[in-house]
Amino acid sequence: MNLKQLSDHLGLSQTTVSRALNGYPEVSESTRERVQLEADRVGYRPNARARGLATGRAQAIGHVLPVSAQHEMVNPVFGDFIAGAGETYLKSNYDLQLSLVPDGEEEAAYRRLATTGTVDGIIVHGPRMDDPRIGLLHELGLPFVVHGRASNEALPYSWLDVDNYRAFHRATQFLAELGHRKIALINGLEFMDFAHRRRQGYLSALEAAGITPRDDLMSSAEMTEVNGHHAMRDMLNRPDPPTAVLTSSLILAIGARRALDEAGLQLARDVSIITHDDDLSYLRNGQDEAIFTATRSSVRDAGRIVAEMVLERIDVPDAPPRTVMMEAELIIGRSTGPCPTP
Amino acid sequence: MNLKQLSDHLGLSQTTVSRALNGYPEVSESTRERVQLEADRVGYRPNARARGLATGRAQAIGHVLPVSAQHEMVNPVFGDFIAGAGETYLKSNYDLQLSLVPDGEEEAAYRRLATTGTVDGIIVHGPRMDDPRIGLLHELGLPFVVHGRASNEALPYSWLDVDNYRAFHRATQFLAELGHRKIALINGLEFMDFAHRRRQGYLSALEAAGITPRDDLMSSAEMTEVNGHHAMRDMLNRPDPPTAVLTSSLILAIGARRALDEAGLQLARDVSIITHDDDLSYLRNGQDEAIFTATRSSVRDAGRIVAEMVLERIDVPDAPPRTVMMEAELIIGRSTGPCPTP
DNA sequence: GCTTGGTTTGAAAGCGCTTTGAAAGATTCG
DNA sequence: CGAATCTTTCAAAGCGCTTTCAAACCAAGC
Numbered sequence: 077m078n079l080k081q082l083s084d085h086l087g088l089s090q091t092t093v094s095r096a097l098n099g100y101p102e103v104s105e106s107t108r109e110r111v112q113l114e115a116d117r118v119g120y121r122p123n124a125r126a127r128g129l130a131t132g133r134a135q136a137i138g139h140v141l142p143v144s145a146q147h148e149m150v151n152p153v154f155g156d157f158i159a160g161a162g163e164t165y166l167k168s169n170y171d172l173q174l175s176l177v178p179d180g181e182e183e184a185a186y187r188r189l190a191t192t193g194t195v196d197g198i199i200v201h202g203p204r205m206d207d208p209r210i211g212l213l214h215e216l217g218l219p220f221v222v223h224g225r226a227s228n229e230a231l232p233y234s235w236l237d238v239d240n241y242r243a244f245h246r247a248t249q250f251l252a253e254l255g256h257r258k259i260a261l262i263n264g265l266e267f268m269d270f271a272h273r274r275r276q277g278y279l280s281a282l283e284a285a286g287i288t289p290r291d292d293l294m295s296s297a298e299m300t301e302v303n304g305h306h307a308m309r310d311m312l313n314r315p316d317p318p319t320a321v322l323t324s325s326l327i328l329a330i331g332a333r334r335a336l337d338e339a340g341l342q343l344a345r346d347v348s349i350i351t352h353d354d355d356l357s358y359l360r361n362g363q364d365e366a367i368f369t370a371t372r373s374s375v376r377d378a379g380r381i382v383a384e385m386v387l388e389r390i391d392v393p394d395a396p397p398r399t400v401m402m403e404a405e406l407i408i409g410r411s412t413g414p415c416p417t418p
Numbered sequence: 419m420n421l422k423q424l425s426d427h428l429g430l431s432q433t434t435v436s437r438a439l440n441g442y443p444e445v446s447e448s449t450r451e452r453v454q455l456e457a458d459r460v461g462y463r464p465n466a467r468a469r470g471l472a473t474g475r476a477q478a479i480g481h482v483l484p485v486s487a488q489h490e491m492v493n494p495v496f497g498d499f500i501a502g503a504g505e506t507y508l509k510s511n512y513d514l515q516l517s518l519v520p521d522g523e524e525e526a527a528y529r530r531l532a533t534t535g536t537v538d539g540i541i542v543h544g545p546r547m548d549d550p551r552i553g554l555l556h557e558l559g560l561p562f563v564v565h566g567r568a569s570n571e572a573l574p575y576s577w578l579d580v581d582n583y584r585a586f587h588r589a590t591q592f593l594a595e596l597g598h599r600k601i602a603l604i605n606g607l608e609f610m611d612f613a614h615r616r617r618q619g620y621l622s623a624l625e626a627a628g629i630t631p632r633d634d635l636m637s638s639a640e641m642t643e644v645n646g647h648h649a650m651r652d653m654l655n656r657p658d659p660p661t662a663v664l665t666s667s668l669i670l671a672i673g674a675r676r677a678l679d680e681a682g683l684q685l686a687r688d689v690s691i692i693t694h695d696d697d698l699s700y701l702r703n704g705q706d707e708a709i710f711t712a713t714r715s716s717v718r719d720a721g722r723i724v725a726e727m728v729l730e731r732i733d734v735p736d737a738p739p740r741t742v743m744m745e746a747e748l749i750i751g752r753s754t755g756p757c758p759t760p
Numbered sequence: 761g762c763t764t765g766g767t768t769t770g771a772a773a774g775c776g777c778t779t780t781g782a783a784a785g786a787t788t789c790g
Numbered sequence: 791c792g793a794a795t796c797t798t799t800c801a802a803a804g805c806g807c808t809t810t811c812a813a814a815c816c817a818a819g820c
Contacts, residue, residue, distance in 0.1 A: 078776055089800045094778060104798060121533035125476065126776030128467040129805045136515070143501055148718070149699040150497040159485055159492045162518030171536060172516045173478070176504030191463040194513060300700045327700055330672055334709070337679065357491040358642045358669055367676070376490070420806060431770045436808060446768060468806030471775045 077120050086114055097122070136171040137161075137386055138195035140185055142202050143176050149298055150176075151202060152327065153354045153375045157223065160379025161199070168387055170196075183212060190216040197386040199223060203269045219389035223382050224269050234389060236382045236400040240270050240352075243371040243404035244277030244322060247350045250369075250406065251320040252285035255415035256348065260293035260318035262307045262328050271296065274324060274352070293318050304331025312339050312347075319415050320348040326359055329368050329411075348412040352404070366409030373404040419462050428456055439464070478513040479503075479728055480537035482527055484544050485518050491640055492518070493544060494669065495696045495717045499565065502721025503541070510729055512538075525554060532558040539728040541565060545611045561731035565724050566611050576731060578724050578742040582612050582694075585713035585746035586619030586664060589692045592711075592748065593662040594627035597757035598690065602635035602660035604649045604670050613638065616666060616694070635660050646673025654681050654689075661757050662690040668701055671710050671753075690754040694746070708751030715746040 083093040088107070096103045096111035103111075114120075128134050139158065143150060158172070165172050173195055177185040186209060189195050197219040200209055207226035210233055222235040251259050261278050264271035275294070282289050292314055295307035304323060311318055312335060323329040329351035333343060341347050353361045353370035361367050385398060425435040430449070437445045438453035445453075456462075470476050481500065485492060500514070507514050515537055519527040528551060531537050539561040542551055549568035552575055564577040593601050603620050606613035617636070624631050634656055637649035646665060653660055654677060665671040671693035675685060683689050695703045695712035703709050727740060 079778095080776075090777080091779080091800055091802095092798080095799095098778085102798065107798085119529070119533065121530065122778095123471075123776050124534045124536045125467045125470040126805090127778075129465075129471050129807085130776080130778040132805075134467065141504075143504070148501065150501045152494065152497060152698075152700040154497050155492040155494060158516065159490065159518055162483075162485070162516070166518065172518075174500065174504070174514045174516050176501055176508065176514075178508075187461070188463065191461065192466045194466045298700075300702060302702050302705050306705075356494075358494040358640075360642060360644050363644050363648075421808095422806075432807080433770055433772095433809080434768080437769095440808085444768065449768085464808095465806050468775090469808075471777085472806080472808040474775075 077118050079120075079122065082115060082118065082120050085118075086111060132193075134171075134194055134196050135169060136173045136195045137165065137383065138173045138175060138189050138198045139201065140175045140177055140182065140189070140198065142182060143178055144298065149300070152299075152325075153356060154201070156354065156356050156374075156376045157201075157379035157382075159357070160374075160376035160381075161383035162379075164380050164383035164387070170387065182209060186212055186216065186218075190218045197221075197390045199382055199386055204267050205269050205272050206267075207269070219386060219393060221382050221386045221389065223378060227269055227272060232397045234385055234397040234399060236378055236385065236402065238270070238373045238378070238402045238404050240273040240404075241277040241280075243352065243373070243406075244274040245281045246277075246406055247322055247369075247371050248278045248281035249285065251322070251348060251350060251412070252281065252287065254320070254348065254412065256318075256320035257287055257415070258290075258293065258316065258318040258320070259287065260311055260321040261295070262304060262321060262323040262332060263294065263296045264299045264324045266296045271324060274322075278322060299325040299328050301327050301331040301334075304328030305335045306331070308332035308335035309338070312336075312341070318347065320350070320412070323349060323351040326351055326353050326356070326361060326368065326370070333411075343411050344413040346416055348415075350412055353407070361407070362409065366407045367411065369409040369412040370407045371404035372407050373402050378402065419460050420465065421462075424457060424460065424462050427460075428453060474535075476513075476536055476538050477511065478515045478537045479507065479725065480515045480517060480531050480540045481543065482517045482519055482524065482531070482540065484524060485520055486640065491642070494641075494667075495698065496543070498696065498698050498716075498718045499543075499721035499724075501699070502716075502718035502723075503725035504721075506722050506725035506729070512729065524551060528554055528558065528560075532560045539563075539732045541724055541728055546609050547611050547614050548609075549611070561728060561735060563724050563728045563731065565720060569611055569614060574739045576727055576739040576741060578720055578727065578744065580612070580715045580720075580744045580746050582615040582746075583619040583622075585694065585715070585748075586616040587623045588619075588748055589664055589711075589713050590620045590623035591627065593664070593690060593692060593754070594623065594629065596662070596690065596754065598662035599629055599757070600632075600635065600658065600660040600662070601629065602653055602663040603637070604646060604663055604665040604674060605636065605638045606641045606666045608638045613666060616664075620664060641667040641670050643669050643673040643676075646670030647677045648673070650674035650677035651680070654678075654683070660689065662692070662754070665691060665693040668693055668695050668698070668703060668710065668712070675753075685753050686755040688758060690757075692754055695749070703749070704751065708749045709753065711751040711754040712749045713746035714749050715744050720744065 079090050083090045093111050096108040175185050200222040203222050203224040203226040205227045210226055210229050213220045225235050225237045266272050297303040323332055329349055336347055350369045353372040354375040355372055361370050421432050425432045435453050438450040517527050542564040545564050545566040545568045547569045552568055552571050555562045567577050567579045608614050639645040671691055678689055692711045695714040697714055697716040703712050
C-alpha cells in the first residue's frame with residue numbers, strides 16, 4: 077500500500093493525506109483522524125527511500141567502526157555503546173547504519189557515506205592521537221560527533237570523552253598512597269588517544285609521587301585477555317616485578333589476574349590491580365561489591381549522549397561544537413591493598 | 419554533483435552516463451571510459467536513496483538485536499558476528515542496518531523494516547525455542563536467515579547453527595570419561611534455543627553414562643561474569659558440590675573460575691570446567707595452549723556465512739531454504755582433569 | 761543508392777514521497 | 791448580501807536515479 081493508493085481509497089489527495097500523517101497544521105482535525113485511522117488499519121508506512129529522496133534526509137546515523145586488520149578485532153565496548161545510542165535513535169526514529177572498515181580504508185568509507193547520502197550524520201569511533209578523519213569530515217560537511225578526542229587536532233569539533241588523564245592520574249595516586257612504588261601500566265595501543273592520555277595521567281602521578289617511571293613496567297597492546305595475561309606474566313618474570321598494576325580494561329585485568337594465579341600470587345595482598353571499567357552489561361565488575369578497584373564510566377551512557385549530540389548537530393548544523401567530559405568514578409574494590417613489605 | 423550535472427558536463431544524456439557507470443553493454447567502450455574517468459575525477463557517486471527508489475532495492479541488510487529489557491544486555495558475541503557479516507557486506511556493497519529492539523517490541527520492528535523498505539533482507543539474532551518472528555517474516559515475505567534455530571518452528575527457513583546438542587553431549591561425555599559423576603551445567607537462559615539444546619545434549623550424555631541429573635546442579639541465567647560466579651559459588655556451597663562444570667560461555671567460565679579461586683579450589687585438580695567458546699577476538703581462550711577445555715566454534719565465521727546466505731536469498735528469492743550446521747571443535751585445555759578421589 | 765540490421769544514444773516516464781502555489785470552501789464583518 | 795479573510799484541499803513539480811521505447815547513426819548487402 078502506497079500513498080497514492082491510500083489517498084485514492086480515502087477520496088483525498090496525496091497532499092492532504094501526507095500532511096495529515098505528518099502532523100501539519102493546515103489539515104482539519106476530523107480528516108486527520110479519518111486518515112490516521114485508515115492508515116493504521118491498512119498498516120500504511122511511507123516508503124523510507126521515497127521520503128528520504130523528497131526530504132533530502134536519510135533518517136539514519138552512520139557508525140564507522142575501525143576494524144584492526146592485524147587482529148581482526150572489534151572493540152568489545154562497542155556492543156554497549158551501540159545499545160546506548162540505539163535507545164536514543166529509537167526515540168527519535170533514526171536508523172543506525174554500521175560500517176565496518178579495515179584500517180586504512182577509512183577515508184574512502186567516509187567519503188562514500190557523505191556523497192552517497194545514506195546517513196545524515198556520523199559518529200566517529202576510536203579516535204587516534206593524530207586522526208585525519210576529523211579534518212576530512214569537516215571538509216565533507218557532514219555533521220559528526222567523536223566518541224573520544226584526537227589530541228593533535230586543532231579544528232573545533234564536537235566530542236564526548238572520559239577524562240582519561242584524570243582517571244589514571246587519580247588511580248596511580250591511589251596506589252602510591254597505599255605505599256606502592258613499583259607501579260606498572262598495562263595499556264591499550266598508545267596511538268589511540270584514550271590510551272595516550274591514560275599514560276600521561278599515569279606518568280604525571282608517578283612524578284608527583286617522586287617515582288621514576290620504568291619502561292619495563294609499561295606495556296601497550298590491544299586489549300585482549302591474552303595480552304593482559306602476557307604483559308603481566310612478563311613483568312612478573314623480570315628482575316624487579318611490580319607490586320601494583322593499572323590496566324586499561326577489565327578484560328586486560330582478567331588476563332592479568334590469571335597470570336597472578338599462575339604465579340601463585342594473591343590479588344591485593346601480593347599485587348594490587350586497578351583497572352578502567354567501562355561498565356559493560358555482560359562483564360560487570362561485581363555486583364554489590366566491586367571485584368576490582370576501578371575507574372568506572374559507563375560506555376552505554378556515553379553512547380546515549382553521543383547519539384543525542386549528533387542529532388542536535390543535524391538539527392542545528394551551525395551551532396558551535398559541543399563537548400562533554402565525563403568523569404570516571406573511582407570504585408574501591410577488593411583488588412588493591414597496601415604495598416607488601418618484603 | 420548529481421547525474422544531471424555530470425551528464426550535462428559531458429555533453430551526454432543521463433541515460434548514457436548511467437549506463438556507462440553501471441556497466442551496461444549497449445554503451446561504446448570509448449564513451450564508457452570517458453564517462454568513468456570524468457566521474458572519478460569529480461568524485462561522482464549516485465545518490466543511494468534515488469537509486470534505491472528507482473531500483474526498488476535498498477542495498478542494505480537489517481540486523482535486529484533483541485535487547486534484554488531486564489538487564490539491558492547486548493549479547494557480547496554480537497561484535498564478532500557483525501565483524502564477520504561486515505566482511506561479506508563490504509565485498510558485495512551492502513550496508514548494514516542495525517536495530518536494537520527491546521524485548522516484546524520485535525514484531526513492530528520487523529513490520530516497520532518490511533513495509534518501510536529500508537532493507538532487502540534480515541538476519542534474525544537470538545532465536546527462542548518458540549519464536550514468532552519466523553512465522554512473521556514468512557508472512558512479510560522478506561528474505562531472512564536465522565543465526566541459530568527455533569526448535570518448535572514447523573515452517574522451513576534458512577538458518578545457520580552450531581550443533582549445540584552434539585557439542586554439549588560430547589563435552590559431558592568427556593567429563594564422564596574422566597570419572598566425574600557430579601557434573602553441573604551453568605547455562606544461558608533456557609528459552610533461548612541454543613541453551614535448550616545444550617541442556618538436552620548434557621542430559622542425554624548423563625543418561626548414557628548412567629548418571630541421574632540433579633536439579634541443584636543446573637543453573638540458567640544470562641551469560642554474564644557475575645552470573646557465572648554466582649552459580650558456581652552457590653553450587654559449591656551446597657551439600658554435595660560438583661566436581662565438574664559445563665558453562666555456556668567463556669565469560670560464565672571466567673566467573674566460575676573466580677568462585678573457585680575464592681573457595682580455595684584449584685581448577686582442573688579440584689573442579690574441572692569445560693566451556694563453550696565463541697572464539698571472540700578480545701577474549702581468546704588462550705593463545706597456543708587453551709586455557710579452558712572448550713567446545714569451540716567461531717562466531718565470526720558464522721557471521722560471514724550467514725551474511726552470504728541472506729544475499730543468496732535476495733538474489734534467488736524462491737530457492738529452497740538452505741541450512742548450515744557447524745560442528746564445534748572439542749579443544750582440550752588445562753581446565754579439566756580426572757575426578758578427584760576424596 | 762537504398763534497404764537492412766546492428767550499434768549507440770537520448771527523451772521521457774516512473775519509483776513514492778514532500779511541498780509549493782493556487783483554488784475552493786467556510787466564516788466573518790461592514 | 792457581498793467583500794474580505796481564514797481554513798482546508800488539491801494539482802503538479804521536483805527529489806536523483808533507472809529503464810523503456812524510440813530515434814539516430816553506421817556499416818554491410820543487394
